[in-house]
Amino acid sequence: MTTMLLLLCFLLVHISGIACNFATDKEALLSFKSKVIDPQNTLSTWTTDSHHCEWYGVKCSNIGRRVKSLNLRGLSLSGKLPSQLSKLTYLHSLDLSANSFHGQIPPDISYLSLLNILFLSSNNLSGSIPPQLGQLKRLHSLDLSVNNLTGEIPSTLCNLSSLKYLAIARNHLSGEIPTQIGNLGNLSQLQLSENDLSGQLPSSLFHISQLTYLSVTCNNLSGKLPASLGFSLPNIKNLSLATNRFEGPIPHSISNSSQLEYLDLSNNFFHGNLPFFNNFENLVYLTLGNNSLSSTTSLNSQFFDSLTNSTKLQVLILYHNNLAGELPSSIQNLSTKLYWFCVADNFLTGKIPQGWKEFQHLEFLSFESNHFSGELPSEIGSLSNLVELSIDDNVLSGEIPDIFGNLTSLSTISMAYNQFTGRIHQSIGQCKSLNFLYIGMNKLGGTIPKEIFDLPGLTLDLSSNNLGGIIPESLEKLQDLNTLNLSFNHLEGQVPMKGVFMNLSQVDLRANDMLCSIDMEIARKLGILLCHVGKKKRHILLPIILAVIGATILLISMLSLLWIVIFKRRRSRESNVNSTSALVGDGRFLTNESSEYSTQSYSIEVDNHSVHHWRRKAEECVDAVIRVGLSCTAQQPKDRCTMRDTSIKLQAIRKSMFAL
Known part of the structure; x- marks a missing residue:
């Protein structure tokens, strides 16, 4: 009987305890609601007359109906984190991430001794990380990333022996990584990136053989990597x-870490030869850019050969190192899944290798700032998914192949600072997604294809070439052309007055001696000539002045010469007549002098014929000069004679004149 009474008392106490905890959980939740701002009114179901286990984001245990999980992720909640949360003593999972909570993390959270998951990431929390969090012995996932937390990483976190996931990235944490970090033997993911951490990586860190993910990017960490890195972290994937x-x-x-999928060692001071990656069958992302790694033609060959087994490779970035020598043809044996290939800003030489047609997923292809020579491989034209092509600042030559018709996804074409010749292909106009076109500092000639000017939102730089022709009037329709640089070419005609030309800060037309504007201020700011506008026709001042002056000088010269010749002939005739009269008066020489007079009369007739011939030729010269002048005043710029042609024609007329 006594035993039965004791059992009954125990049950009554247990039931009353459950009822008490039940009521405490509900009160704690209602208190939490009263202290936060809920702009989306998501917590409207949290009322006194409803069961708290049915509230939004709340999950309860089957026995006792205790609050086991509280998930209010991404609800735009704001305010300070209420300390009342610590009364939810049965809580296993707390997720308040992706909200706008501010203030400090309440140290009382450490009372939640059953907590397995604590996610407070992507808020505006500040202050230091409470060292009391190290008392949560059952915690296996802790995410405090993307906040404004300051101070050092508390060493007490290294007491969380059950921890598998630790993320405190994108805060303002400083100091060194605790040396006790190696105590977290079950840790598989450690995310410390984008803080202000300093010092070296603790040697104990490399004793956590379970690590699959380690990121410390964007800090001030220094020192050398241990020689045994690959043996210490055999399971590392990132x-x-x-x-x-x-x-x-x-x-x-590092070649022993054969599980690697993502390796980013960029933007450091690593030096020595390029490493080899023979066993990386799962490698997807490899970037070693912006270091001081070196290579030769032979090492380049070994490096790229070592990657032929990485059939999942998608990204290969080696920019800004000290790589030298030539690229091997074995590049074409890389993964066909490659979508980013960058060897920019090195000292590579020789020709750009062939074989690019194999990489149909390629989106970014970059060879700029090297010493590549020869022609651009036409196979690049088969890369229909290409978004960016950068080959500027090399010694590439020959004509640019007509490869753009199939590259409709291109947003950037950068080919400046090379030695390309020939014409710009109109097929560039088919690149409807093009935002940047840089082909300046080459030796390109011909006219600018009008199709290029049909591309909206374009930043266009064709400066320092040998381009000629006029700027199409259709360019006035482009209101959203970002930048236009056509300086240092041989363009001619009148500059349009609308569209992009309304914003002179976006336009550079310097050093085009045949361009003009009807607006004096625009002409001054652009450094071009001033056009003269008549009632019916537009005239370019310089060609007209040259033509009129040339015609006037030539006409005056011809009239002067003609007058001199006629004057001399008259004097010669008068002299001959006087001589003849004198000789006739003296009978001794009458016969001989009569004969000479007859010869002189014939000579005068021949000379008169020559004068008529000379006059006709002179009139033809005047005619030709006038025609040149008229050709310079055509209404349409495309119909006007260029400065060069005008000069050549006037020189020819001048030579014809002096030949007479």
């Missing part, structure tokens, strides 16, 4: 050490 101050060679042992 290793991101970019944008720090690491130095020394990349350990050869």
